[in-house]
Amino acid sequence: MKIALLLHNAYGIGGTIRTTMNLAAALADRHDVEIVSMMRHRQTPRFALDPRVRLVPLVDTRPDGEDAKDPLFSQASQDFPAAEKRHHQYSRLIDTRVAAYLRGCPADVIIGTRPGVNVYISRFAPRRALRIAQEHLRHDAHSKKLRAELASHYRALDAVVTTTEADAAVYRAKMPMPGVRTLAIPNSVPEPAVAPSEGTAPVIAAAGRLVPGKRFDLLIDAFATVAEKYPDWQLRIYGGGAEKERLAARIERLGLTGSAELMGSRSPIEAEFAKASLVAVASDAESFGMTIVEAMRCGVPVVSTDCPLGPGEIIQDGVTGRLVPTGDEQALANALMDLIADAPGRRAMGAAALERSRAYDPAPIAQRYDRLFTELEASRFARSWERGRATTRTRLGRLARRLGVSPGRRRAPAARKEASA
Known part of the structure; x- marks a missing residue:
């Protein structure tokens, strides 16, 4: 079977890119697979791609490239949804290249990985192919205007796949799509190339984009309470983003310089998680929670806010990690301190997290997609x-x-x- 997975930009960094490449590699065990990147901004991808998987870039967005000389390059997209937040990055040149690719696409299965790309598939992909929309963001994270446009296009597809059961239920309730299979298949995370954490280092790690919704400010405030009682423990936050300067100022204002650090981006992140004994997630919302699974794959228990939608489906509270109320600084601090004080319990929780994380191996996730393909065809x-x-x-x-x-x-x-x- 020939399978095409369409990505916004396979040359960047992000959870959707990682999980798409993981899925492509797992599917390549049985199928002919290619990843189609709507655009490219550099010569080579930042993530390693399985050599069995072809990478097809459609438009080179580098200012000195040949595509930049095409008149369509500077014209706004007409086919990509205007309400999609990436619309400003799309052009008529991308529209025409995507349409030409999809109309002539020989793939048996075509999978999109973000709303605007899914709209391209609905508009242009041949109906003989199975056409599947992946949703890596929550239904309710989309604007009302975008949801209305997506509904009309998604109803023409064969399936909509979310990353959590909770989000699939929301789609079924709020966006009924007769004849369209709506289901959840989680992201896959391969076994890391590092040994599991020993759970002894006095380090709490966190990772993600430094943006307001990730609530690193809340985590820093909670850690200030932790540091008063356990001054030998450190907080290491990995990632980059617009909140970097504000978070750095907060660390300094709270007197945490030297114990709480902004470490910058790391890829792969597992090597850093394996150096920690705890990982913390303070988000207001998570469509899935890749960092949670990545930490668990390193044998590290995660203390996370029980935010919608992913953490509660990944973490078994008190067994593989801890869940605390969203936005509750004291509850987050207390959960971290409970595990700091209980080293044997922390290590047992890390071992349980490692065992649970095997459910996210790429192979069983790929098998779930294989079953979906068979079911949709039948x-x-x-x-x-x-x-x-x-x-x-x-x-x-x-x-x-x-x-x-x-x-x-x-x-x-x-x-x-x-x-x-």
Whole structure:
């Protein structure tokens, strides 16, 4: 089977890129796989790509490249949703290249990995192929305008795959799509190339983009409480972003210089997690929680806010990690201190986390996709019938409303009206 996975930019850094490359490598054990990058901004990808997987870039966005000379390069996209936050990065040149690629695509399965790319697939991919939208963001993280546009396009696809069961339930409730399979398949995280943490180093690690929603400010405040009681422990925060200067100032203001540090970006992050005894997540929301699984794969228990939607599906509270109320600085500090004080319990929790993390091996995740492909192929006719029935009901409902007929009732024939009169 030929499989194409479409990425926004395979040459960047991010969880969606990592998990797509992981999935592509696992699928390559049985299939012919390629990753199609809407754009490229550098010569080579930052993440290592399995040599069995082809990488197809569509538009080179570097200012000195040949594509930059094309007049369409400077024209705004007309096909990528305007409400999608990446719209400003898309051009008519990308529109035309994507449309040409998809219309001639020989793949049996075409998978998109962000909303705007999924819209491209709905518009241009051949209907003979299985067309699947992956959603790496939460339904409720999309604007109302974007959700309305996505609904019309997603209803033409074969499946919508979320990363959590909770988000799949939201899509089924808020965006009903007859004939479209809506389900959850988590991201995959391969076994790291480092030995598991021994759980003895006095280090708490955290990683992610330095943006407000990750709430590193809350984590730093909680760590200030931890540091008062356990001054030998350190907090190491990995990542880059717009909040760097503000967080650095907060560390200095709280007197944590030397014990709390902004370490910059690291890839892969597992080598740093393996040096820690605890990993902390303070986010207000997580569509999945890649860093949680990456820490667990290193045998490190995670203390996380029980934010929507991913942490509660990954962490078994009190067994593989700890869950605390979102936004609760004291609860976060208390959970960290509980595990700092209980070294044997912390190491036992790390061992349980390592065992649990094997559920996210790429191989079983790829098998779930294989089963989905088989199911979608076998149910084509039934799903088409379901879609057709729903469309007919919708059209009849609109006609009834125009004629002033209440749903489920018919107008009385004129002859019966006269007779009753």
